[in-house]
Amino acid sequence: MEISNKVHEAIDGFKLPGELKECIRYGSGHINDTYRLTYETPKGTKRYILQRMSKSIFKKPVELMENVSGVTAWLRKKIIENGGDPERETLTLVKSNDGLPYFVDSTGEYWRVYLFIEGATCYDAVKDDNDFYQSAVAFGHFQRLLADYPAETLHETIKDFHNTPDRLEKFKKAVAEDICGRAASVQKEIDFILEREELTHALYDLQLDGRLPLRVTHNDTKLNNIMIDDETGKAICVIDLDTVMPGLTANDFGDSIRFGASTALEDEQDLSKVSCDLHLFDVYARGFIEGCGGALTDLEIDMLPMGAILMTFENGIRFLTDHLEGDHYFHIHREGHNLDRCRTQLTLVKDMQEKLPQMNAIIQKYK
Template identity: 70%
Template structure:
């Protein structure tokens, strides 16, 4: 790493003298480091990342997205009187003025200013954190509401194309490459009975009933920086999956993950349900953060977003199980099956609570 570190120091516009480089964070996709430089004004820290080319096949396009979105956010935040150094990611250019650097091994690197005085959390410490993440992701939507989403690249093609996910699931069932279909007939039937669910939002987008938006596509708590002093969310991070999509899907994925009463791989399904108190908390924060940028139809479809994202995720886990567990990392036999069952239990619970979820949305719209 020392040799690469020197190469990076020589090629990015760092300030000061390099003093330290350490691995940083809990991300599983990119290799992330924190570099410290000594300047006349004290320490200056940076986030340095090697992008994962096996997942992001076109890093140049990914970085075009990041540059476009962060530049837009910086402008909007400044116009609103905010602190653009803390409220959005700030790329540090190379000495050639580019947003990324390709090292001698062909690896792609980028550098961000380190956001001081703020922390990310992998797990919800308290309900306020969940609410703050909702406000932050809603605010992200609001700031980018008039960004031309169609100009963004799809960093992962068909990522939330639920119709395509359904087709891939059916193919996995038909091929049954690992002879597992006979053991999961109930789960397969669950998906097949809900084919129409895979179409609802995709069809609405195709019919222009809901707009194409800039979406984050990984709306977990640990992609929000919380101010250490105020406890308020200040910045949305990890913009690698920012691409054109549906705002209701960003909302829905947060509910899928954050409002569940059980872990994503909980074996005891009696522990798994959609917590309506947490659903309400997130709904309130998200709508508030959006600041009126969502259409009436999008607001109507927020519960459907939660149901669709949960269904899609469960379907993906089941597809991976049928295909021999090659995509999601597993830590035990049948791990993907456990994951898919929790998602399907959540879907069923959401179906039963759909009317109440709609009432909650109506309360805050």
């Protein structure tokens, strides 16, 4: 078992019962460093997930962990009330020797331990409609269980994350400054965005005036952030709660549609391949609304398609902003990569705006 001193130090920071038998790198997450620990105890084998939280991405680890602790404790209570198994249906944090839900090592890195969820798997890619449907049910169910959570008590760990008007302001500033001299070459895209300036207020204003409630949002609603039961094939648990924040239900729904119902990859260069697949939209909408189980208001449900348009628009704005500013936020793997990404998003926005009546009709079927 070859593990670094730092990992040893972290393991020692948690008094886990039994004898450590194995420690391996685990999973295919891109953000945190994840390890699986196996202990032999008199009661049998017990496994855990040990994670070093990304220092570069999460600047406020204590606030982040307060969010995770609050939400997991709430979920645990709800799951027990519903007669479920809290150790499989939500993440369970293990306290460190200091009695905290994390451990800080001698170099200032933050670590945490979760019980390992047994008998379930995270899949990286959607292979069929059922996978997409299962993730929809899981993220909808997450909304349902947290519907009466006081969302305003959560920390906004990434400030203005889905403040679309603010994203637009930052974009305008990037156009005005044009530090790379690229604005002239993307005038078409700039115009497309500016023509839709009003759109950036579509949900934000409803939230400001209290017509849309603030909810607990997940903000990373990928398939590989849910666990699927190996026996039943059903989603049992939502994981990866690092980006849990107060927000709108339509954000989580919309982001899933943005990347999950698109017929092309986010950086496809042949824009004729890019569209929103209404069948996949239907599959996700059905699962999500079912999972929410009546916890959403009428207006929240009505605004789900707008969430899809807005999340896509917001990403298009962000990609173009980064292109104009010299690609310092999103990693690029080729010249113009962020511009390609911007173009797929704007193509999707146009397609979704045209398909809005059909999307609304689908939503109404499941309301």
